[in-house]
Amino acid sequence: MKNLIKSAVALLSLLVAFTSCNNSDQSGNKSGALAGNVAEKVYVAPGEHDEFYAFISGGFSGQLSVYGLPSGRLFKVIPVFSQDAEKAYGYNEETKPMLNTSHGFVPWDDSHHPDISQTNGVIDGRWVFINGNNTPRIAKIDLSTFETTEIIEVPNSAGNHSSSFVTENTEYVVAGTRFSVPIPQKDMPIKDYKGNFKGALSFISVDPEHGHMDIKFQLIMPGFDYDLSHPGRGKSHGWFFFSTYNTEEASTLMEVNASQNDKDFIAAVNWKKIEDYVNNGGGKMMPTKYAHNVYDESTHSATSTMKTEVLTVNPLDVPGAVYLMPTPKSPHGCDVDPSGEYIVGSGKLSANLTVHSFTKMLAAIENQSFAGDAYGIPIIDFEASLAGVVEQPGLGPLHTEFDGKGNAYTTFFISSEVVKWKLGTWEVIDRQPCFYSVGHLMIPGGNSQKPFGKYVVAMNKITKDRYLPTGPEVTQSAQLYDISGDKMELLLDFPTVGEPHYAAGCPADLIKPRSKKLFKLEENNHPYATKSEADTKVVRDGKTVHIYMTTIRSHFSPDNIEGIQVGDKVYFHITNLEQDYDVPHGVSIIGANTSELLIMPGQTETFLWEPKEVGVWPFYCTDFCSALHQEMQGYVRVSPTNSSTPLRWSLGEDIE
């Protein structure tokens, strides 16, 4: 009823708004979003589904958010690198190991560049990979459960930024360092950076069946900053391209000192060649320390393993594997078109876009058209690999994606716009303003051989006045453009979680049919699972107590427990016996120094409670589960340390 009134009011005010628009003189409004049918284009009727999924990085929230396109509706925030009290991620005993690193438990990171797994150069919708920037890590999210199932730390790396992009059969997910650092780390003067610091580019192999990640090798490059990267595809499959800045190798006042050179480089790495080299025993094993955390769906638990060595490769030991292509002015984006021929360098301080040709690059290598070398790595003559230049398309180019119809779309941060231009002729076709200061953009399938060129999402760095103000901190924001016609059309603004650095998208049909509805109870191999109420129990082991508890609409079993003592460590292992879609139960107890649990059907989760005071303490279900949800509650009696109250538990009858 309330909703009805609300929607009636909303409708009325909408009508009023439209009428007043018509009556007033607003010809000055040129946002381009006022065409009559724009609302229709983003409207997804109640109960209908969006056409695309968009996985948008959560930036400094450390997470990955899931949106529908074209509606811009937020469906889920998948916890990846940061603790999430709502889902108990990083709080319950099962997922704490996911956030383990060589620096100990790290509850936060800065998540940047999601990329969806591919088969034969086409997006397959199995996994999303995303990088943690600050304490370098790569995570894998399983798209059947929308849960983070693996995190691998990247040693010898710092500011894991030119990551996490996949090759065309997901052979590798690649993680390049932003900061160069001493490798191995050591105590040395910062001023001795030049020539001594190194940049590690890590090739992490992905098991084609399970997706398990393993660092195959690290290429130890000169001490530049490695900003972004993209895989070759089609004809350039087997190569990987990395943009660099600070080829000056400065360590201070970078705004000035890292902008001295007229050109930095795009590094072209023939990873197939290096793969052969290491498969034949090449490379040097180096002692180091990094965590590899794997979540097992059948035990609903993660384990963390500390690895102690990594295989490193000196590029000079593999002749013909690495080349540098000069690219003007601190390039950010380094984007490969669907055919694999063009590598677009977005020199962020340059007036032009520089496009390299893969074919010309190979010819230049063949003809030894080199202009010099950097620490022994050949530098290709700028003109030799140059395919073309997009002249003065805007200010501050950052990132380019492709529509699969021969067009490229580049974001311009300083002039705050998306510019559409044509591959091959390099002519600008259209430009649309962004509100405001766009960073990256995303076309579903844009980083593959087969983009779905219907929409582009622009992710903005500045929001300012676009929404109702919420104090000094305003929402982060993205914008959706229709790119199906010759001209782009702004359709929608929508708020995002954290800073939306980058995104990956794909048709919903690729993921929807594989999405899990529940976990089968019979397949639950959690060591503390309780698969039937008959098996519920409370077990004391010294000061540690394990409660094997179950939930079903709408009771806990047991719901009365006595014999717990002050100073005990009480583990609640709770199995949700439900086997129906969308019937999770939640739980917590008064004074627990951790988050609630949110337990999916068939799942077991554990939280720790350390009662500090004598009393009878309630616990209850935190996720509305049925008409009797409010009745879903219980008590734990806590007696003094060493009390003689026997350990007893019950459901439906009084204890004793």
Add this chain to the structure above:
Amino acid sequence: MKTTIKILSTLLIVFLLSCGGKEKKKKESFSYDKKTTTEATTTTKAEKVPASKTIDLSNKGIGPITSLALNAEINKEMAAKGEDVFKKMCTACHRADKKFIGPAPKDILKRRTPEWVMNMILNPDEMTQKDPLARALLIEFNGSPMANQNLSEEDARAVLEYFRTL
């Protein structure tokens, strides 16, 4: 909206029922007089047989099972399997021979058709919404829903065979 009405009406009936039950047990510490408001409802309710005791051997319920013929002889192997499934999937709310969260399955086939029982196991959401008996049961059991435990038809059939042994 539907859910709100459902919840409200459930609550209302539950409220009325519980008032009716307690009216004779007057405690000295509780002096609130509920007689006048509840009398009308109590008398109409009192005439009705509760859903759990209602016998209806023609209603087949709503769901995948439209007809099911039972052999005169109980299939012991199937019943044993059914007992196992019942233990794993149903005992959180049902005891074989006494009321627990939900009603006891003992003698269920004296009150219901086999099809109705199967449909209640396999299609509880629609049953409790549309089948008058299932709906009445939901209300009688305090709105505690029959959970869909996603049993296969084969497992549900085995559970039914087990019920015949009770």
